[in-house]
Amino acid sequence: MAEPARAKPKPTPETQHFWDGTRAGELRLQRCDACANVYFPPRPFCPACASREVSVLKASGKGKLYSYVINHRPAAPGFTPPYAIAVVELDEGPRMMSNIVDCPQTPEALELDMKLEIAFEKLDDAITLPLFRPSKG
Amino acid sequence: MRRNQVAVVGAAETTELGVIPNMSQIQLHADAALNAIADAGLKLSDIDGIATAVETPQQIAHYLGITPTWVDGTSVGGCSFMLHVRHAAAAIEAGLCKTVLITHAESGKSMIGKQPRSTPPDSLNGQFESPFGVYGPPSMFPIPVLRYMKTHGITHEQLAMVAVVQREWAAKNPRATMKAPITVDDVLNSRMIAYPFRILQCCLVTDGGGALILTSADRAKDFPNKPVYVLGTGESVETPMVSQMKSFDSSCAFKVAGPLAFKEAGIAHKDVDHLMIYDAFAHLPLYGLGDLGFMAHEEAGKFIAEGNTRPGGKLPLNTNGGGLSYMHSGMYGMYALQESVRQMRGIAPAQVPGAKISVCHGVGGMFAASGTIIFTNER
Numbered sequence: 001m002a003e004p005a006r007a008k009p010k011p012t013p014e015t016q017h018f019w020d021g022t023r024a025g026e027l028r029l030q031r032c033d034a035c036a037n038v039y040f041p042p043r044p045f046c047p048a049c050a051s052r053e054v055s056v057l058k059a060s061g062k063g064k065l066y067s068y069v070i071n072h073r074p075a076a077p078g079f080t081p082p083y084a085i086a087v088v089e090l091d092e093g094p095r096m097m098s099n100i101v102d103c104p105q106t107p108e109a110l111e112l113d114m115k116l117e118i119a120f121e122k123l124d125d126a127i128t129l130p131l132f133r134p135s136k137g
Numbered sequence: 138m139r140r141n142q143v144a145v146v147g148a149a150e151t152t153e154l155g156v157i158p159n160m161s162q163i164q165l166h167a168d169a170a171l172n173a174i175a176d177a178g179l180k181l182s183d184i185d186g187i188a189t190a191v192e193t194p195q196q197i198a199h200y201l202g203i204t205p206t207w208v209d210g211t212s213v214g215g216c217s218f219m220l221h222v223r224h225a226a227a228a229i230e231a232g233l234c235k236t237v238l239i240t241h242a243e244s245g246k247s248m249i250g251k252q253p254r255s256t257p258p259d260s261l262n263g264q265f266e267s268p269f270g271v272y273g274p275p276s277m278f279p280i281p282v283l284r285y286m287k288t289h290g291i292t293h294e295q296l297a298m299v300a301v302v303q304r305e306w307a308a309k310n311p312r313a314t315m316k317a318p319i320t321v322d323d324v325l326n327s328r329m330i331a332y333p334f335r336i337l338q339c340c341l342v343t344d345g346g347g348a349l350i351l352t353s354a355d356r357a358k359d360f361p362n363k364p365v366y367v368l369g370t371g372e373s374v375e376t377p378m379v380s381q382m383k384s385f386d387s388s389c390a391f392k393v394a395g396p397l398a399f400k401e402a403g404i405a406h407k408d409v410d411h412l413m414i415y416d417a418f419a420h421l422p423l424y425g426l427g428d429l430g431f432m433a434h435e436e437a438g439k440f441i442a443e444g445n446t447r448p449g450g451k452l453p454l455n456t457n458g459g460g461l462s463y464m465h466s467g468m469y470g471m472y473a474l475q476e477s478v479r480q481m482r483g484i485a486p487a488q489v490p491g492a493k494i495s496v497c498h499g500v501g502g503m504f505a506a507s508g509t510i511i512f513t514n515e516r
Contacts, residue, residue, distance in 0.1 A: 007256075009264035019264075041265050041381070067284035067385050069276060070332035076272035082332070085270050087280060087380045097269045097380035107332060112287050129268055 006078030008127055015042045017056050022128040027059040027118050029092055040094035061118030062135065063090040070105055088116055088132050102133040138401060141516045143226040144357035144364035147177025147350030148478040151242065154464045155314055157344040161250030163200055165242030165346040166192060170201060173348035178361045179236065184350075186234035188225055190217035190241065190468060191252075197240055207234035213374060214501025215415060215468040217241075218349070219394075219508025222474065223370035225351045235352060241471035242346025262378055274417065278503045279334045281385035282420045285434070286333075288386045291423065293333060295438030297324035299419040300337045300461050302447045307458025309448065309487035314341050315462040338419035340465035347471035349478070354516060365481040368494070369402025369511035371395060379503035388500075390507035391428035395498060398509035399430065402494075406431050410492035411480045412452055413473040415499045416459040422446070425498050429509070453489045456480065470499035474510065481514040 011019045018041075021028030031038045032046035033053040045052045068086040075081040084105045089095045101119050103109050115135035122128045149172030151157065151165050160168065166189065174181060186207040187194045194208035207228050211220045218241055225237040244251045256263045271277045285291060301321055307313035319337060327335040357364035373393035376382060383389050399406070406429075414425030422441065427434030431452070440446070446454035457463040457476040464472060477497040479485040495512045 006270065007263065007267035008258060009268050010257075010259040011264070012259050015261075015264055041261050041378075067281055069279050069282075069334075070329075071270060071272070071276045072329045072331060074272055074275075076267075076270040076276070079270040079272075082329075083270055085276060085280060085331075087385075095380060097266045097271070097378075099269050112283060 004077035006076065008123055014044055018042050019127060021058070022120055022130050023126070025120055027061045027130055028056050029059045029090070029094060030054050031057050038092045038094060040096055060091050063088045063116050063132065065100070065110065065112055065114045065116055066095055067112065068100070068110055070107070070110070084110055086132070096130070099131050100133065101131050138227055138230065138370060140368050140402060141366040141513065142354050143229050143351055143367045144354045145349055145367070145478050145512070146352050146357050146360040146362065146364060147173040147179065147348070148475055149173040149176045149348055150472065150475055151346040154312055154345040155343050156246050157244070158247045158249070160244070162242055162244040163192060163196060163250055165244060165344065166197055166240045167200055169242055169346035169348040170197070170238055170240050173238065173350050176362065177350045179350065183236050184238045186225060186228060186237035188221035188237060188239045190221070191243070205234065207237070213506035215417065216470045216499025216501040216506055216508040217468065218471045218474055219497065219499040219510050220372045222349065222351065222367060222510050223372055223508065226367045226370060229351060229353055235356070237351045239349045239351070240346065241348070241468055243466035243468055244344050245466035246342050246344045266378055266380060274503065275330045275334070275339050277379050278418050279331050279420065280379050281382065281504070282333055284385035285420060285424070289434040289438070291438040293325060294321055295442045296333070296338060296419045297321040298442040299416070299422055300324050302441060302444070303416065303455050303459045303461045305447050306456050306487055307462035310458050310463060311486060313458040313463045314343060315458070334418060338461070340417045340460035340469065341462070343464040343466050345464050345466045345472070347475045349474060363482045363514060365478050365512050365514055366516055367510065368513045369398040369400070369404070371397030371401070371509040372507065374506040375504060377502055377505045382504055387428050387434065388424050388504045388507065390504060391424060391498070391500070394507040394509040395429035398496070398511050402511040404494060404511065408494050409452070409496050411456065411477065411489045411495040412454045413477050413495070413497040414454060415469055415473055416455055416461055417465065417469065417500065419461065421500060422454060429496070429498060448487060456485060456487045456489065470501070470508070473497050473499060477510070477512050481512050483514075
């Protein structure tokens with residue numbers, strides 16, 4: 001029997017551009033054309049000023065570690081504990097949940113405010129997840 | 138809302154707390170409801186308002202055989218019952234109903250007649266949190282803690298002391314699940330759940346329920362128990378996604394609900410004799426002390442570690458032992474309210490002598506929602 005897989009997102013009309021982006025190797029955010037607010041998660045209007053005039057932008061993929069837990073138990077399907085569940089603050093402002101790869105999953109290695117960069121992980125032909133790794137630069 | 142126009146006249150928990158394998162979740166609701174109705178000296182037919190969470194008002198109304206004129210199915214997590222008290226007080230004052238029954242129950246341990254919680258993969262949580270390995274509250278609720286500690290200079294030892302102090306309260310409570318004394322070392326050496334939190338900093342998982350009955354303050358004097366008046370109320374919500382909180386340094390929902398209740402009550406923090414802050418995990422009392430305005434967040438860890446909230450301390454906090462040591466069926470807010478009512482009636486196992494004002498603050502989801510009720514036993 002196959003190992004249980006990690007939970008897989010199912011895009012909606014409002015989020016499809018995000019998942020099309022990760023599949024193409026881009027982290028896509030949205031910016032309000034009226035008030036310049038950059039926001040996440042996706043929605044076709046600005047949560048700051050309610051304008052429906054919004055644009056998709058390609059984010060830098062750079063950010064820093066805002067906070068995290070190292071989960072020991074219970075572990076989610078598809079994860080081997082201990083594993084860090086992180087919140088990354090993107091250089092553009094919004095924060096998003098993710099995992100930190102290419103890094104020991106320890107308090108010593110995971111320092112708050114450490115610089116991170118995007119590391120895409122393909123789950124299947126439809127879904128690529130936005131993960132992060134310690135910045136090389 | 139005007140102060141002291143509505144009172145709690147009935148309050149009870151389920152006959153048993155802990156592991157209750159012989160009752161389904163809806164029967165736990167009924168057990169608590171019947172106990173509260175008996176406590177108030179009422180008949181089921183006297184109830185004309187029903188509020189509940191997770192279960193729907195129609196499920197509870199049908200099961201109890203009540204046809205109400207007012208219902209509230211607000212279901213925002215463990216503080217739903219604080220919101221029910223607030224809404225019920227407004228409804229009674231507006232004349233929509235006279236006698237409201239609020240019920241909570243959860244077969245959190247035995248899982249009998251309980252729908253499993255699920256996150257649809259096309260919800261925002263399902264798309265932007267579930268894929269990264271969150272799996273139940275222990276993996277989500279502590280995510281803000283490390284940032285909170287860094288910003289406010291809170292230590293691991295201070296967060297361990299939250300559990301130590303609450304165990305001291307639980308030791309005085311015959312119905313508490315965990316009563317044996319613990320030390321900071323015990324906490325910091327207990328099994329790791331989700332760093333930085335260990336099992337003694339995470340809430341229990343139990344079965345149980347509770348119910349409240351509210352009516353107008355003018356009628357309340359005719360009931361068998363000392364009325365407990367609703368002095369002030371507040372509520373708010375922020376986000377169902379912990380990753381999308383505006384800041385991990387404090388809770389927006391706490392900062393709205395708490396001050397609203399204090400303003401409505403017309404009291405200052407120094408007037409508070411007794412405090413309940415829903416403690417699903419050890420950081421919540423610190424957030425509560427800061428966001429409700431008792432002190433700066435920077436002071437909250439030290440305040441607890443120095444013993445100010447323990448038995449005999451100047452601000453008795455979570456005097457039933459809390460979600461960490463008393464019980465936690467999944468939506469603990471009802472048990473915090475029950476303890477506030479007991480303290481205001483003067484019948485709590487660890488009674489705060491002469492307490493006249495009790496603040497009861499709840500959280501729902503992972504900082505998703507908040508409700509604050511301020512009670513008094515003087516009109």
